[in-house]
Amino acid sequence: MIAFPEKEEPMHIDRRAFLATLGSAAVVEAMSSEARADALEHYMIAQLDKPAGPPAQPLVVRRGAGALFGGPSPSGQRPELTALATMPERPTLVDFIRFRGTPSIGNHILQSANDALKKGEPEETVLACLLHDFVLNLMKTDHGWWGAQMMEPYVSEKVSWAIRHHQALRFYPDPSVGYEYPELYVRIFGKDYVPAPYIKSSYESARKHKWYMEARMITVHDLYAFEPGMKVTIDPFMDIIGRHFKQPKEGLGFDDSPVAHMWRTLNYPDNPL
Ligand SMILES: [Fe+2]
């Protein structure tokens, strides 16, 4: 059984500051609840590196674009697009995390995996936490589904299933593991917040599934993975990756798998066609 700290609070969010980053009241009103929820998660991840952002700028990139492609934070602030390191000929998962992940997303997934490791979770749960939001570098919209698909050929079915369903589960409480409906969501979205029907249906099928708890634990450790100033390296996870991530010998992107193009897209984000 895993013990959860009782007093630890998730990161404090300034509701007004967050809402202000979304734009005018009309813009906020027009957003679907799911879009607002995603904006909140991205906002929290962005806060890991940038405690205070400048005023919103007009959007020139769609909000759902991945961070590596300049997908903006909820404040409309686009990440700085710096020169990228050349990837090795046969890139590994660790190469992608190191050289094709933005620092704030990297920090969040490492903190999440670190929390799972520290609390004695099984290795596959630690891996699921480590991978759960990596795809935000590529695509933000429906990131649970994208993320699961991207990892599917290389991890156990259980791990990709967990990644897929964490997106829906974050909106639903489970007191048995100390996961309450985030107070934060009540404050930000109001009491009448209703997740989109496809999210509800994903939750309902997950709730009855034998691997439910695998996805649930991603949402639990996620709560403790927004600690500003905390840095975790990839080193403690190298052995777990070695044991549970089936690294293709040709390199990710070159193994002819059904998702190889997703990895190549991250490898070559400047290719025009
Ligand atoms: Fe997520």
Ligand SMILES: [Fe+2]
């Ligand atoms: Fe997350």
